[in-house]
Amino acid sequence: MAITLKTFFKFKWTQTLYVGKPPLVEDDAEFDFVNMGINVALWYTKHAAKLAAQPELKMEDAKEIHSCLKKAAGMFKEFKDNQAGKLKNPPQKCSDLDPNVLECYIMCCQAEAQEVTIARAVEKKHKDSLIAALANETSKYFQQADHMLNSKDQxxxxxxxxxxxxxxxxxxxxxxxxxxxxxxxxxxxxxxxxxxxxxxxxxxxxxxxxxxxxxxxxxxxxxxxxxxxxxxxxxxxxxxxxxxxxxxxxxxxxxxxxxxxPNMSLQATHGLVEPTPYTVPFLSSSWTKAVYAGFSISKNVAQNKKSKVKTEKEGEIQNIKEPDIKVTKDNGCIVS
Incomplete structure (x- = not known):
């Protein structure tokens, strides 16, 4: 019965890079779950960008930006490594579920979090060698992220x-x-x-x-x-x-x-960013076989569902126009 429930409903999700393209539709609850988790991670990146664009950036804001980007990286990593493989169908190329896109998100979040670290190091007038090493590692992160998209539709x-x-x-x-x-x-x-x-x-x-x-x-x-x-x-x-x-x-x-x-043989020993570990919670013990058995989906209901798919015309999903974030002051970093 659990498997029947898992595939009974259709879920529809638009994708970040699919400009002007229809949303992806799957009758797979795992598809809905993974998209939901990735969108929470994307929210953390958007929240960080909003904070970074403030006219006055306080230390608490910088810490929250740094924390949000690390959390986002951890969530992207969890869904890439441990959840996307459970999908009924392979992820569409260039979608938010594409493993290369997810890896790009991870590296991008790490690099942008290090931008905050660099800005802090410059503000506190740390040694030139430390700032150079951090900037060099950050450059490499952006380069690696770019390479993850080499083989994708340009x-x-x-x-x-x-x-x-x-x-x-x-x-x-x-x-x-x-x-x-x-x-x-x-x-x-x-x-x-x-x-x-x-x-x-x-x-x-x-x-x-x-x-x-x-x-x-x-x-x-x-x-x-x-x-x-x-x-x-x-x-x-x-x-x-x-x-x-x-x-x-x-x-x-x-x-x-x-x-x-001369070869810039500097190795950053401080300030390097690692994703904040995130693990999907275990299934609640309340979801027993008896509970699943309580969901009775008859053949008539299943046939009804199939006929509706053929006859009902689905309305288009209206894209929400996301306003550009305007940077009003030199806050020492530019978060996408």
Whole structure:
């Protein structure tokens, strides 16, 4: 009887990346359950984004943003690893249930949580080497997330990939900038200039990707990342550090500028984000075989259900227009 109940009702869910496409419909309670869990995780990411866009960001807000993104990553991981495999039918490609999409969500949440950590480290004026290491790891997370979508339909995932690519390139620039600044403090001025020049080049590539993101069609907001205060303030800071390094090398050190930047062999030991573990609760002991047996689904009801599917015209699901979150101040991070 439990199996009959599991497949008796039809469940309908729209998918995050399916712009202009009909919702997915399955007569599988597990399908409903997994979609519900993933949407709770998505809510945590949206709540974090809303908090990050406040005009005044307090320490409590930053902690909640960080916590929400870690919780979201943990929920995505649980449903990917332990629940999606129980579906009656394989997940549709590029849907929220697609394992590659779920893995991308996990990495993206980890990377965005580390953005909060980096902003905090900069605010507290931690060592350049620590900030560079964190930014480098964050860049790698965005890169890995992007690679998870390599084989997917680019018409569907193309805009999301542009976001991941611009973030990967931005934090590469960020890492090189702080690494170069640290090298100047260590009186390795030639290496410092090289790193900062490479940082500037990576930033220019980020600028190009930002403009491509705006013009790319697909699921995503209409924000203009390169116009954010955080983005522009970093650009000014980078130019200032590059100018200082070049000036000191010209007047004091006279070091040869190498053709290639030194290997950024920094390993972040603090601030790296791991998903907050989440486990789906066990089935309540109240659901016994006797309880399931109490649900009597006759053949007539089953036949009725089949005939309704053929004759009833289902109304369209109206998409809810999600307003773009406007960033009104430099809060040190940009959460999608």
């Amino acid at each position: 018409i569907i995932v193309g805009k999301w990939r542009k976001y991941l690519q611009l973030k990967e390139k931005f934090y590469k620039s960020y890492a090189l900038c702080y690494y170069g600044s640290g090298l100047l403090s260590d009186e390795k001025c030639g290496d410092s200039v090289r790193c900062l020049m490479d940082s500037n080049q990576a930033f220019e590539e980020t600028d190009k990707l930002c403009k491509e993101y705006i013009t790319t069609k697909g699921a995503g907001s209409t924000i203009r990342p390169h116009e954010h205060a955080f983005y522009r303030n970093f650009q000014k800071d980078l130019q200032r550090k590059l100018k200082k390094s070049e000036s000191e090398n010209g007047f004091i050190y006279h070091h040869k500028i190498p053709p290639v930047a």
